[in-house]
Amino acid sequence: MAESSTQENVGEDNVASVVVLVTGGCGYVGTHTVVRLLEQNVQVVVVDNVAWTTEGTEDSKPKSLQRVEELTGKAVAFHNIDISNGDALEKIFDSYRFDCVIHLAALKSVGDSCRLPLDYYRNNVAGTVTLLEVMKSHQVKKLVFSSSATVYGEPQYLPINEEHVTGQKVTNPYGRTKYFIEEILRDLCTSDPEWSAICLRYFNPVGAHPSGRIGEDPAGVPCNLMPYVAQVAVGRRPKLAVYGNDYPTPDGTGIRDYIHIMDLAEGHWAATKKILQNGSKGSWLAYNLGLGRGYSVLDVVKCFESVSGRSIAVDFVCRRDGDVASSYSDCSLASSQLDWKASRTLTDMCTDMWRWQSINPNGYQSN
Numbered sequence: 001m002a003e004s005s006t007q008e009n010v011g012e013d014n015v016a017s018v019v020v021l022v023t024g025g026c027g028y029v030g031t032h033t034v035v036r037l038l039e040q041n042v043q044v045v046v047v048d049n050v051a052w053t054t055e056g057t058e059d060s061k062p063k064s065l066q067r068v069e070e071l072t073g074k075a076v077a078f079h080n081i082d083i084s085n086g087d088a089l090e091k092i093f094d095s096y097r098f099d100c101v102i103h104l105a106a107l108k109s110v111g112d113s114c115r116l117p118l119d120y121y122r123n124n125v126a127g128t129v130t131l132l133e134v135m136k137s138h139q140v141k142k143l144v145f146s147s148s149a150t151v152y153g154e155p156q157y158l159p160i161n162e163e164h165v166t167g168q169k170v171t172n173p174y175g176r177t178k179y180f181i182e183e184i185l186r187d188l189c190t191s192d193p194e195w196s197a198i199c200l201r202y203f204n205p206v207g208a209h210p211s212g213r214i215g216e217d218p219a220g221v222p223c224n225l226m227p228y229v230a231q232v233a234v235g236r237r238p239k240l241a242v243y244g245n246d247y248p249t250p251d252g253t254g255i256r257d258y259i260h261i262m263d264l265a266e267g268h269w270a271a272t273k274k275i276l277q278n279g280s281k282g283s284w285l286a287y288n289l290g291l292g293r294g295y296s297v298l299d300v301v302k303c304f305e306s307v308s309g310r311s312i313a314v315d316f317v318c319r320r321d322g323d324v325a326s327s328y329s330d331c332s333l334a335s336s337q338l339d340w341k342a343s344r345t346l347t348d349m350c351t352d353m354w355r356w357q358s359i360n361p362n363g364y365q366s367n
């Protein structure tokens with residue numbers, strides 16, 4: 001059994017003894033977060049059902065995790081299981097003494113969630129309950145949860161801070177799974193002061209590790225803007241459909257708060273440090289993770305053209321159902337309480353995204 005930290009206050013000096021379970025550690029947010037944890041000498045164990053990632057080769061690790069190990073020179077214990085499989089999870093928890101769990105495993109397609117709501121509720125909500133039950137039976141009661149700005153629904157005001165109402169006018173089942181899980185965690189922390197949970201409400205994560213070795217590898221046609229733009233730039237798709245140019249925004253296209261995936265990974269590390277400190281015991285906390293400013297679809301297209309030197313053909317089409325005109329964050333709470341602030345610019349996001357896409361035109365299948 002791996003030893004865990006017995007110290008209540010975990011600072012920069014004693015993280016080497018910390019053991020963290022990362023669910024969904026093979027995915028886009030997971031790989032970048034695992035790199036950040038390994039850089040801090042945290043011992044990382046990953047569970048993932050590798051549903052959306054390329055299967056491994058020689059050591060049966062998915063390629064994304066092999067790349068993480070190459071980048072960091074450190075090993076990651078990997079278990080190919082689904083979080084809905086309570087028996088398999090029990091065995092993992094019997095084998096390690098975790099200090100906390102970073103829970104990222106989830107289905108995440110807004111469109112699929114509208115067609116297959118039960119799959120989303122079973123995987124995301126019921127899977128989380130299973131994970132929490134296993135954590136409880138092993139006295140592991142600290143969780144960092146991958147939430148989303150989607151819990152705010154249609155913004156009532158901008159920038160959105162954490163006081164904004166959640167759960168109202170959430171337009172799809174995927175978003176509701178995030179909201180329901182936040183509420184489950186809130187109830188759990190209220191019921192038992194030994195629990196603590198930090199919900200990280202991501203705005204729009206984009207970009208890639210600056211090495212170009214890990215990045216986002218969407219299955220099929222990308223639903224999100226930046227991966228689609230990158231695939232047009234690299235020649236995999238002919239043109240971008242811009243969903244609406246009649247929004248009440250300066251250029252008529254939708255405005256979002258894009259955050260570099262490396263900044264997001266650092267946000268997970270900041271939250272992990274906080275939850276490992278005694279002070280967060282018995283608390284349910286939620287933080288926005290964004291850049292704190294908005295860019296339009298056309299801002300992103302222009303920036304990507306400039307860093308890639310490729311032109312991106314666009315077609316203006318009608319608005320996409322469920323989209324809002326503008327969404328961007330107020331991240332001052334994370335700045336004051338987590339000592340975290342996103343620092344990478346839109347140019348950094350596009351540059352790193354382009355490096356990943358051009359070196360790996362077909363994602364992890366490329367080489």
Ligand code: UFG
Nearest residue numbers: 149150223224225226228241242243254255256297320323
């Ligand atoms: N867009 C296009 N064309 C595309 C894709 C997107 O014009 O092919 C536009 C959208 O209309 C929107 C902007 O680009 O104005 C960003 O769209 P994304 O799909 O990249 O991101 P969303 O803000 O719609 O979705 C993100 C996350 C979801 C989350 C949602 C709400 O990807 O997981 O924020 O917080 F649910």
